[in-house]
Amino acid sequence: MKKYSIMKSMNMHPKKGKRTILEMTQILNRHGYCTLGEAFNRLDFSSAIQDTRRFNYVVRLLQLIAKSQLTSLSGVAQKNYFHILDKIVQKVLSDHQNPRLIKDLLQDLSSTLCILIRGVGKSVLVGNINIWICRLETVLSWQQQLQNLQMTKHVSGGLTLSDLPVHMLNNILYRLSDGWDIVTLGQVTPTLAVLSEDRRLWKKLCQYHFAEKQFCRHLILSEKGHIEWKLMYFALQKYYPTKEQYGDTLHFCRHCSILFWKDSGHPCTAADPDSCFTPVSPQHFIDLFKF
Secondary structure, eight states, rough: OOOHHHHHHTOHHHHHHHHHHHHHHHHHHHOOOOOOHHHHHHHHHHHTTTTTHHEEEEEEEEIIIIIIGGGGOHHHHHHHHHHHHHHHHHHEEEEEEHHHHHHHHHHHHHHHHHHHHHTTTTTSSSSHHHHHHHHHHHHHHHHHHHHHHHOOOOOEEEEEEEOOOHHHHHHHHOOOOOHHHHHHHTTOHHHHHHTTHHHHHHHHHHHSSOOHHHHHHHBOOOTTOOOOHHHHHHHHHSSSOOOOOOOEEEEEEETTTTTTTTHHHHHHOOSSSGEEEEEEEEHHHHHTOOO
């Protein structure tokens, strides 16, 4: 997914959103989170990737860092970054879950590394150039391993997707918020292939992610004059950010001045703790260290 505005994600006015970020940044600075690298080192993302509810959040954060913040990390933070990335790749190779997410992350990372290495001298790189070349070779190796990944078929005598009634399969499809997940699920059985092409399904998905104004700018009509909602979704995705969903996210407590995972919570001493909590999206986390 593409990055999206922190003001939109927090449902606040742009000026108020920027002021909130600045206030949070000042508080974090007083508590030792002066740079993105320091925050990255102090928060235990290495353990977070073992939690399926936090996995996508950490992967998205690594992807955003790969796109624009890699050179801002200290040497220690870079080492930590690639250590976590190695654990993620090994996890995917082992359990075969979320390979597409990691392929996208590695593609962005390899592109950034190529640009940095080719432009050596034009930008400041922390560490020896040979270390960066070695990192690129490692990323290319990971990409090849994921490319060769073979999904093993689980043999089970229990219930399978094919055994479920059509209305339940339809319900599963309508709960997916990513178009590529719908396309992938549609390849599992002939019934799912038909259901995954439902115009109403793709219309709902477009309405969930995009505004009506955006539809009008990129209308795609069939020969009969009907809106091609599936094609619209993938076309709109190229121009506008989609909504991001995570099972668990980092939150900031304004009363206690700490970052914490929502599911874990923390012993806040405020009279009304919930009013002190602010959700921190991956892009929001990056923005905290831009001011």
